[in-house]
Amino acid sequence: xxxxxxxxxxxxxxxxxAPFLAAQSPIETYHVQGNxxxxxxxxxxxxxxxxxxxxxxxxxxxxxxxxxxxAAIRTLSDGPIRWMVNTHAHRDHTGGNTTVSQAGVTLNGxxxxxIAHEEVPTRMVxxxxxxTEWPLNTFFEDRRDFYFNGEAIFLYHHPRGHTDGDIVVxxxxxxxxxxxxxxxxxxxxxxxxxxxGGVTGFIDGLNNMLDIAVPAWLQDGGTxxxxxxxxxxxEADVIEYRDMIVIVRDRILDMIAKGMSLDDxxxxxxxxxxxxxYDAGDxxxxxxxxxxxxxxxxxxxxxx
Ligand SMILES: [Zn+2]
Numbered sequence: 001x002x003x004x005x006x007x008x009x010x011x012x013x014x015x016x017x018a019p020f021l022a023a024q025s026p027i028e029t030y031h032v033q034g035n036x037x038x039x040x041x042x043x044x045x046x047x048x049x050x051x052x053x054x055x056x057x058x059x060x061x062x063x064x065x066x067x068x069x070x071a072a073i074r075t076l077s078d079g080p081i082r083w084m085v086n087t088h089a090h091r092d093h094t095g096g097n098t099t100v101s102q103a104g105v106t107l108n109g110x111x112x113x114x115i116a117h118e119e120v121p122t123r124m125v126x127x128x129x130x131x132t133e134w135p136l137n138t139f140f141e142d143r144r145d146f147y148f149n150g151e152a153i154f155l156y157h158h159p160r161g162h163t164d165g166d167i168v169v170x171x172x173x174x175x176x177x178x179x180x181x182x183x184x185x186x187x188x189x190x191x192x193x194x195x196x197g198g199v200t201g202f203i204d205g206l207n208n209m210l211d212i213a214v215p216a217w218l219q220d221g222g223t224x225x226x227x228x229x230x231x232x233x234x235e236a237d238v239i240e241y242r243d244m245i246v247i248v249r250d251r252i253l254d255m256i257a258k259g260m261s262l263d264d265x266x267x268x269x270x271x272x273x274x275x276x277x278y279d280a281g282d283x284x285x286x287x288x289x290x291x292x293x294x295x296x297x298x299x300x301x302x303x304x
Pocket of ligand 1: 088090093162181
């Protein structure tokens with residue numbers, strides 16, 4: 001996880017460095033493990049796998065950092081960008097699709113192919129997004145696998161989690177998971193009800209990652225997990241996040257069983273002990289939004 005830019009050092013120089021900073025990339029590159037790198041600093045994390053076959057990119061961040069992401073990829077490899085994977089449809093993960101895809105080339109001479117679950121282009125069509133952003137290489141099964149840059153890559157679909165089209169990407173040789181927004185280290189889970197997300201699917205996704213991840217005992221290594229937002233984690237971080245969600249879900253289930261309304265549940269503050277760590281304050285990732293999403297899923301539309 002070695003930092004390869006000096007953004008933090010430069011930021012420490014303060015106002016005098018502003019003209020220099022203006023020209024500096026917002027994207028910082030970290031080596032995660034094996035063939036896999038993390039590009040951080042955009043609207044979402046971007047994972048890049050490089051090797052003799054070329055480049056594979058998981059998510060592309062927001063449109064505003066697309067050129068900076070592309071430049072960062074080019075510092076890792078000047079090989080062809082062959083494949084892209086979208087973990088889900090949200091714009092903060094897919095806004096750079098057009099730029100990155102058009103900079104790449106498949107063996108047939110087309111822009112780099114974007115792989116995703118079939119719910120992803122469906123959402124993009126609904127939102128009138130340009131066709132150049134759509135993943136056209138889609139699947140509808142629980143799992144897909146393929147081989148690239150000397151290692152097996154597994155894509156696991158988790159319906160009704162963060163959205164309806166979430167996939168987790170596992171690089172088996174490098175032993176790195178790219179979790180999309182089914183694991184974030186910054187805030188409470190974002191359960192997007194408008195995209196058919198739900199708490200049960202969210203927990204299923206984390207349990208799937210825990211089935212895959214293996215910790216290293218008394219040594220460096222083990223499985224690393226790249227979250228959709230935040231810092232690189234390992235199995236222990238995913239366990240902590242999963243346990244927090246399960247505990248809050250169980251508290252809210254108990255309250256629902258007692259006949260409490262959403263307002264009653266909010267007033268009882270079922271997330272109180274976790275709020276200092278995870279509450280985003282307001283909007284997505286806030287305690288309020290998390291409680292409401294869990295409540296509505298379990299009390300009104302859930303599959304419990
Ligand atoms: Zn998202």
